[in-house]
């Protein structure tokens with residue numbers, strides 16, 4: 001049984017195959033009849049132990065566009081609240097003849113733990129501060145769409161790198177495809193050993209914006225901070241907040257990305273988020289095709 005647990009162990013060829021398959025599915029979902037029968041005999045459970053808007057709905061739509069049967073599970077409102085374990089929960093779902101598990105969990109490694117113990121495909125829809133592989137794949141797909149290629153591009157990931165699963169998956173995904181990556185944020189929100197990943201580091205948002213072709217902006221993940229980090233949201237927006245004026249004043253065009261949810265007025269002003277630089281809603285659109293590709297390819301293995 002095969003899984004998608006992270007980008008770290010994928011090859012460049014794996015990534016290209018997913019992105020090329022996603023391109024075919026993007027054509028499909030732009031037709032008047034958006035559905036194909038590819039996963040007609042497959043049942044998929046979306047098992048979410050953490051909140052989500054984009055990822056959960058995007059997986060559900062991807063599954064429905066592929067004609068899979070779909071069930072949705074949210075830990076809040078379930079018997080997890082009565083003390084049922086992750087493994088018992090998933091084994092009970094699988095007993096109802098479910099073939100694939102798409103899981104989001106707050107604990108890094110939770111989908112890996114599960115994949116060692118069950119006989120069903122596991123897709124990681126975000127595990128704590130670790131990885132969010134389908135977000136990185138849809139981000140690369142969106143860069144390809146906008147700029148023609150990922151190879152040779154300079155991508156700055158700006159914000160709370162320390163608590164971000166999007167940052168780690170994007171670093172792996174972009175580097176495997178030949179992009180250069182810079183991370184930018186306050187010292188307190190950048191992991192100490194980030195240099196070991198071969199990325200550039202900046203603590204100056206204007207320097208990062210001047211350097212890059214693409215700025216992927218992340219929110220401050222207050223829910224993952226065990227202690228109160230410096231800076232506060234007010235200080236963060238003062239020193240790292242990105243405005244439309246800053247983007248307009250750059251010497252060359254820049255592509256603005258954000259995985260969502262945006263904290264408007266903190267990491268991005270509304271006029272920046274909604275500007276012509278932004279492809280934020282294109283990322284969301286592309287997410288459905290990319291998730292269709294991931295599910296389709298896993299089902300063939």
Ligand code: CP
Pocket residue numbers: 051052053054055056126135259260261
């Ligand atoms: N980008 C992302 O993972 O958003 P959600 O938390 O809403 O799924």
